[in-house]
Amino acid sequence: MNISVPQGVQFCYEELNGSCTRITYPLSIRIPLYLFFTSTVIVIVGGNILVMITILNFEQLQTPTNYLVFSMSVADLLLGMVVMPPNMIESLEKCWYFGDFLCKFHASVDITLCNASVLHLTCISIDRFCAVTKPLQYQNKMTTCVVLTMISVSWIFSAIFGFAVIFSPSDSDPSAESVDVDCIGGCSGLHEKEIGVSYFFVFYFIPLTIMSTIYLKIFVIAIKQANTIHEINKQVRLDKNNLTKMDFKATKTLGIIIGVFLCCWTPFFICNIIDPIIGHSIPALLYEILMWVAYLNSMFNPIIYAFFHTWFRKRFQILLKKCFK
Template sequence: MMNLSQPWRAETFGLCFASLNDSCIKTIYSPVFRAPLYLIFTITIILIVFGNLWVICTICSFQQLHTPTNFLIVSMAISDLLLGSFVMPPSMIRSLETCWYFGEFLCKFHSGTDFTLCNASVLHLTFISIDRYFAVCQPLQYHNRITTRVSIFMILVSWGFSAFFGFGIIFSELKIESKETEEELHVACKGGCLALHGREIGVTYSIVFYFLPMFIIVSLYSRIFVIALKHVRVINNYPTSSSSVSKKDLKATKTLAIVIGVFMSCWTPYFMCNIIDPIVNHTIPSLLYEVLMWVAYLNAVFNPLIYAFFYSWFREKSKLLYEKLYKLC
């Protein structure tokens, strides 16, 4: 979901393809600048891949963890795993080389995959909010309404809807602005790869696929927060009394609220730029888009860390899984 035109001022410039007359201009960074960034980005990608793979393996390895909520968590971890495995490595090269060397079709496929995984994460978080709403606000009906079958249906809807619109936007080459932006002039040359920003369609995409779901999520969690406070008071004031919501559900709700909060902190600045950019006549620097896009990608690093710090069951099962793997080795 990134575009590289000439995001940073560098010492020298060249061409992406020296033998082509219609080659894009390439910004050539010094090795002193590029080497540390390649190292940082590579470490980030490794953390994302292995962190989310560990979440998937931990939950899948223990039958008692096979709950509707955890199925949604696993599916979201798969989204982050795919982001780190297939989207971020080419994005790293494009960011630091300022050229796209993998062809027009792969440019579209890469952008479509990026959109799909972003959409999938948002929809998973929306369904997780619905899951937590029933767990806290309607606990007596929770197990009847949120079953494994319902959870799987939510997962299929998340992926199907995301892929349909993610790849549909890219391969339909949908755009509704009346004039070409500087970024689109850049992508017309060989070595450019424009995804979303710089187009007015980015405003519609940001509102429909990000801000609207986030509004639903915040609304649900506001209601959950009010109900959860009531249950906490009952549990604290009357420890021996029976509460329809367990401490375990309340803690899970709190942890997943942190996951959602971190996601919004990482992704909201990027989507705000998508909305503001057309209003200011596309004057937001490409550098800012680059920085915000990588901040958004960092969200995939944080989720496994949140589970590790806030879920005691995840730490316990991770330890057991590590011991099993250690014995096998």
């Protein structure tokens, strides 16, 4: 999108012909935004590292569910380390300074990590469904081998699709995204308008419809089982019920994570669906804002674990005590 600058035109590369135009924000805007984006990246990286370290350091936490959580934390961590810093520079400087190949590679990694997050959440919802609906068969069915297979399929499928969309010829698929631009210093990545409605329908609405349906069933079943356990506890207290209570807490927390994911990503996805219908009239600035709102999901996930999971708080306190002895 060409943007006219009232007070003189600046370029990404002043010495090169065909350079993209550049908009320079005032320092009063750039500095606070740099501080905000940098702080967000630090919280994302630090928070997800804490979740990963906590799971790795305690054998009792190395369960099939937490393997999925660990893998999702890896995706969030890579998003904060690899994807967000270049996007921060491009968003504030309005130029891409890292070359054409890195533009395509960056967009591919972006798509891969976004797809991986959705697929991991889907796998986690399936895991919780099995734990609540079939608690006696859960450990036999949801084994470490099964979970590792789910994780591998999620990553491999996400990577294949992410890199195929970007590096495949743009004329082979009209809905495929193109990262080629007509000027030097520009880069159209995942968060641009010509991605294709079908992509978001397949990798967003269908998985989230599945997750919503599963969690609705889990919610109904969990209420029934909780009432049953409550009646049993009136007569006799059994230690075996602690496992069921833990499953309910884990299900509730993971349900909150899915809800936060919906709040962060839905506005951006809806914007991409509506934009082609209204002739691509949605401002580019709105896309960037919604992009960063979506990225905040990777920051909220470890915060949710810190506040809603007692196992995280207790184990993290133990790690802090060990570190400061």
